[in-house]
Structures are given as structure tokens and as C-alpha cells.
Amino acid sequence: MSRIVVDRQRCASTGGCEAVAPDVFEIADDGELVVHRPEPDEGDLPDVREAVRTCPTLALTLVDGPRPG
Amino acid sequence: MTVGLAAPDGAGIDLDGIDLSDREFWLQPPAVRHAVFDALRRERPFAFYAEPELPWLEAGRGYYAVTRYADVDAISSRPAVFCSGSGAVSIIDMPPDINEFFGSMISMDDPRHAKIRRIVAKTFTPRMLERLVDSVQQIADDVADGARRKAEAGDGTIDVVADLAAPIPLRVVCDMMGIPDEDRAMVLQKSTIILSGGDPELVESLEDFAAAMLEAGGALSDLMNRLAAERLADPRDDLTTALVRSEVGGEQLTHQEIASFFILLLVAGNETTRNAISQGVLALSEHPEQRDRWAADPELTRTAVEEIVRWTSPIGWMRRTATQDGEVNGHRFAAGDKFLLFYGAANRDPEVFREPQVLDLARDPNPQIGFGAHGPHFCLGAHLARREIAVTFRTIFDRLPDLTVSGEPSRLRSSFVNGLKRLPARLGER
Ligand code: HEM
Numbered sequence: 001m002s003r004i005v006v007d008r009q010r011c012a013s014t015g016g017c018e019a020v021a022p023d024v025f026e027i028a029d030d031g032e033l034v035v036h037r038p039e040p041d042e043g044d045l046p047d048v049r050e051a052v053r054t055c056p057t058l059a060l061t062l063v064d065g066p067r068p069g
Numbered sequence: 070m071t072v073g074l075a076a077p078d079g080a081g082i083d084l085d086g087i088d089l090s091d092r093e094f095w096l097q098p099p100a101v102r103h104a105v106f107d108a109l110r111r112e113r114p115f116a117f118y119a120e121p122e123l124p125w126l127e128a129g130r131g132y133y134a135v136t137r138y139a140d141v142d143a144i145s146s147r148p149a150v151f152c153s154g155s156g157a158v159s160i161i162d163m164p165p166d167i168n169e170f171f172g173s174m175i176s177m178d179d180p181r182h183a184k185i186r187r188i189v190a191k192t193f194t195p196r197m198l199e200r201l202v203d204s205v206q207q208i209a210d211d212v213a214d215g216a217r218r219k220a221e222a223g224d225g226t227i228d229v230v231a232d233l234a235a236p237i238p239l240r241v242v243c244d245m246m247g248i249p250d251e252d253r254a255m256v257l258q259k260s261t262i263i264l265s266g267g268d269p270e271l272v273e274s275l276e277d278f279a280a281a282m283l284e285a286g287g288a289l290s291d292l293m294n295r296l297a298a299e300r301l302a303d304p305r306d307d308l309t310t311a312l313v314r315s316e317v318g319g320e321q322l323t324h325q326e327i328a329s330f331f332i333l334l335l336v337a338g339n340e341t342t343r344n345a346i347s348q349g350v351l352a353l354s355e356h357p358e359q360r361d362r363w364a365a366d367p368e369l370t371r372t373a374v375e376e377i378v379r380w381t382s383p384i385g386w387m388r389r390t391a392t393q394d395g396e397v398n399g400h401r402f403a404a405g406d407k408f409l410l411f412y413g414a415a416n417r418d419p420e421v422f423r424e425p426q427v428l429d430l431a432r433d434p435n436p437q438i439g440f441g442a443h444g445p446h447f448c449l450g451a452h453l454a455r456r457e458i459a460v461t462f463r464t465i466f467d468r469l470p471d472l473t474v475s476g477e478p479s480r481l482r483s484s485f486v487n488g489l490k491r492l493p494a495r496l497g498e499r
Contacts, residue, residue: 012183012445013190019452027194031187056447058146 002062004038004048010059017055021047082108089134089409090121090160095385095484103426106414110136115400125279126161132388132407133400136414138421138438143397144389144408145442151389151408153446154178158485160388160409170286171263173326173333175387175446182445185330188315188322192245192308195452205456208240209464216469220496226475229492234346235339237461241453242338246331247300247307252292259285260335268482270490286332293331297324334450342454344383344488345439346461347478351492352380353462354474356428363430364466373430374458379437380428382413385484387441412438413487471496 004024011033017025024044028034040048052060087105088094094102109116114137120128135141144151156168157176168176174185191197216232227233235257243253262285265278293309300310312327322330353360363369386409393404402408416437417425440448448454465472476493 010445012447013187014445014447014449015190015194015452016447019195022195026196027190029191031190056441056443057445058443 017051020051138415138418141415145444155390173329213468238342290328348381349377375435378439
């Protein structure tokens with residue numbers, strides 16, 4: 001199980017992740033990034049990895065394990 | 070200054086004789102410029118140059134020309150240390166009000182940059198752009214048909230710049246913003262002046278350039294103030310309406326902020342994509358086997374677009390200014406030092422790209438940084454530009470398969486915009 005972590009200090013809402021994985025990421029009307037599936041399915045993983053790799057502000061990471069707590 | 074064509078990898082070039090601040094350098098053919106970049110990247114990755122002279126402003130102490138991919142990326146991704154707020158689009162420091170007037174968010178740092186970027190972000194996401202796809206296709210069809218009619222009515226020739234590359238992005242940006250038809254010719258003319266880099270064909274002298282810039286900015290700003298007022302009273306489904314009505318954290322954009330953002334969009338949205346298209350057409354005519362491959366295989370479009378942007382790198386550089394003393398990849402710098410990030414040079418760095426001097430439309434992966442390297446200023450219009458380039462080339466293959474470049478391109482004398490003023494072509498038997 002992997003989990004997406006967004007560094008809100010870094011994220012500048014460029015929408016790069018939404019371009020690569022539109023089912024998982026969306027820039028909301030207020031300009032904030034919303035992660036629809038913070039614990040993405042197996043099938044989403046290749047796109048999510050690509051989004052993490054190409055994020056212009058290096059704001060995304062994919063970590064192992066479910067949400068703490 | 071002219072540089073003879075040395076070995077293709079820049080071996081044998083006398084770097085002491087090279088001055089990137091010399092405007093004439095930028096008129097040289099790409100092969101010469103790239104040979105110089107190759108030599109700089111290898112021998113002087115932080116080459117230092119005096120600032121170009123402008124009659125009405127005092128030059129600063131000079132700048133470093135950054136040509137290695139790793140250095141461009143390292144600087145771009147540390148916005149707190151290397152800021153944009155002292156000016157990202159001019160080498161010489163401009164008075165702060167001019168900076169903001171012409172630069173808007175591109176010459177701002179957090180927190181103001183983040184505020185404006187969040188307000189406009191939604192409008193430029195891929196999801197929102199889906200709604201625009203049809204209209205980009207329609208515009209491209211329309212423009213291509215117009216080019217065909219022009220060729221048929223005349224001697225069979227067109228200008229790729231004026232008849233294809235310029236009108237498509239202009240109409241897309243104007244549609245997004247809801248600019249009335251009757252104002253569009255003015256918008257094209259003014260944005261061309263703002264990005265002319267003082268090219269003598271477009272402005273008479275450098276003294277006139279300052280006046281022409283201010284006049285152009287003023288005219289665009291007037292137009293936007295008028296539109297903003299109209300949309301407040303009578304909202305529509307366009308970007309202008311979204312901007313005048315948007316609020317982030319209870320804050321609205323001021324009228325001045327909206328006008329400046331408009332100027333940025335007009336300029337950044339027109340002059341860049343235009344040159345990606347015109348120089349893309351030129352590149353494909355120089356590499357006919359690549360052209361035929363793309364024409365036959367629409368599946369190639371995703372990688373082809375990235376390669377066109379890497380190859381043409383329409384924006385020559387952005388500037389960053391050090392906010393403190395420090396070190397980057399072994400290079401020591403002091404607060405106030407200026408860095409020009411030469412994207413076109415980084416985009417041919419052999420450390421990152423295999424056979425960088427080969428145009429390969431199937432290149433994958435292609436971590437090109439034509440839209441900017443890592444960092445919060447990464448091109449807002451990147452998704453839109455990709456779409457425009459993709460649609461335009463597919464439309465050329467479909468509707469103008471007989472297009473052939475028929476003469477020498479005329480280059481813009483600018484280091485900032487890698488651009489063509491004209492590119493003659495013929496429609497008819499190949
Ligand atoms: C091939 C076409 C294009 C290229 C090569 C390009 C390139 C760039 C570059 C290099 C930057 C600066 C990145 C930085 O400072 O780190 C930038 C920023 C920007 N671009 Fe583009 N661009 C293109 C198309 C567009 C289009 C179509 C639009 C809008 C309609 C646009 C709007 C902007 C804006 C608003 C910024 C400033 C973003 C910020 O400061 O946060 N660009 N672009």
C-alpha cells in the first residue's frame with residue numbers, strides 16, 4: 001500500500017499532476033490541489049509515479065504504508 | 070560579431086571572443102549558437118558577461134550565463150535563494166513599477182506570486198482546457214484554410230509566421246480572455262513590440278524602444294481595464310470574468326494586477342507558441358524523414374511535441390537574482406548576483422540528452438525544460454501550449470500536406486525570444 005504526500009509549502013498548483021493522472025489529482029476552484037485517491041490503486045500507480053517524478057515544484061512524494069494513525 | 074562555424078561540438082571556438090550581451094550574436098544561425106553553448110557548457114558553465122547597454126537605464130555589475138542542465142535546474146528549484154522578484158525577464162534592473170507592469174507574476178516572489186498563481190491556476194488545468202480543445206481545432210482549421218486561400222489567390226506562397234504560427238495562439242488567448250475581434254490586431258501589434266528585444270525592424274532606435282514599450286503596455290492595459298469593468302457588470306464564460314470575480318483567502322486581484330496579468334498572458338501566450346510552431350515547421354522541413362514519420366503516425370504526437378519544444382526552446386532565458394551568499398554545484402556566488410538560465414543550452418546538454426543535436430520526435434523520456442525548470446514559476450500555459458502545438462501540426466499534415474519551406478527564415482535579433490519574423494513557404498506540388 002502506498003500513500004501520496006503533498007508538501008503544501010512547495011505546491012504551486014501548476015496542474016502538472018492533473019495532466020498525468022486526472023483521476024487522482026485535481027486543482028479545485030480555489031486553486032488548491034485535491035488528491036481524490038491519497039492511497040492510489042495498483043492500476044493508478046504508474047501514472048502517479050510519473051506525476052511525482054514530473055511535478056515542477058517537487059511537491060509530491062509517494063511513501064510506503066497507509067496513513068499514520 | 071560573427072563566429073565562424075567551428076567543429077559542430079564547439080571545439081576550437083575562442084570563448085574570449087564571444088559576448089552573449091552583443092545583440093548581433095543572436096542573429097547567428099542556430100548551429101553557430103549551439104556550438105558556442107556547447108563550448109560554454111564544457112569550459113565555462115558560469116561564464117560572466119557585462120550587461121547590455123541601454124540608453125535610459127544604468128547597467129548593473131553583470132550576469133552569469135548558466136548553460137548546464139543541472140545548474141539551471143538547481144537554481145530554478147531554490148526560489149528563496151534565487152528570486153524572480155528583482156526581474157525575471159530583463160537583464161538590467163528595471164524600476165519596480167515597470168517590472169510589475171510588464172512582468173506580473175513572472176517577476177514576483179512568494180507570497181504575492183503564490184496568491185496570483187492560485188487564482189489563475191484552475192483556468193489553465195488540463196480539465197479546463199478539455200473544454201477548449203474543439204475551439205483550438207476549429208481555429209487551426211480556419212487558419213489553415215485561410216493560408217490555402219491566400220496561396221491560391223496569390224503566387225502560391227505564404228509566410229508561415231504571419232499566416233499560420235502567429236494567428237493560432239493569438240486567437241486562442243483572445244478567445245480565452247474574451248477580447249473583441251476589433252481589438253485583436255492591436256493586441257498582436259503591441260505584444261510583438263513588447264517582446265521585440267528592440268529589433269530594429271520593429272522599433273526604430275533603442276531610445277524609441279522605451280517609449281514604444283510604455284505605449285504598447287499602456288494600450289493593452291487600457292483595453293483590459295475596459296474589459297474588466299464590462300465583465301464586472303455583465304459576467305460571461307471567459308477568463309476575464311473569472312479573474313475579476315475570483316477571490317483567494319478573501320483577497321481579490323486589484324485592477325492593476327489584472328491588467329498586468331493580461332499583458333503577461335498576451336505576450337507569454339503569443340510569442341512563445343508562435344515561435345515553437347514556426348521553428349517546428351522549419352525543423353521538420355530540414356528533417357523530412359521525421360516529418361513523414363509524424364505525419365503518418367498520430368501516436369507520435371505526445372513525444373513529438375516535447376521534442377519540438379526542446380529543439381526550438383522559444384524562450385531563451387529567465388533571470389534569477391541571488392538573495393544571499395552561497396554556493397551552487399561548486400560555484401560560489403554573492404547576494405545580488407544575477408543568473409541567466411539559458412534553457413536552449415540546457416536542453417542540449419549531453420549529460421541529460423543522448424545525442425542532443427539530433428532531432429528525434431520519438432525521444433522518450435524527454436525531460437526538456439523549455440517551459441522552465443523545476444520551481445514555482447513553471448510555465449502556466451504549458452498544457453495549453455502543448456495542445457496548440459499538437460493540434461497545429463496535425464492540422465498542417467491534414468490540410469496543408471503540400472507545405473514546403475521555400476526560402477530563408479528571417480530571425481529576430483533577441484536573446485530572450487528565440488524567434489522568426491518570417492518564414493516563406495509554398496503550397497502546391499511537393
Ligand atoms: C511553447 C510555448 C511556451 C514556452 C516555451 C513557454 C515558456 C515559459 C517559461 C520558460 C516560463 C518561465 C519559467 C520560470 O521562470 O521558471 C514561462 C512562464 C509563464 N508562461 Fe509560458 N511558455 C509557453 C507558452 C505559454 C502560453 C500559451 C501561456 C498562456 C496562455 C503562457 C503563460 C505563462 C505564464 C503566465 C508564465 C508565468 C508563470 C509564473 O510566473 O508563475 N506560456 N513560460
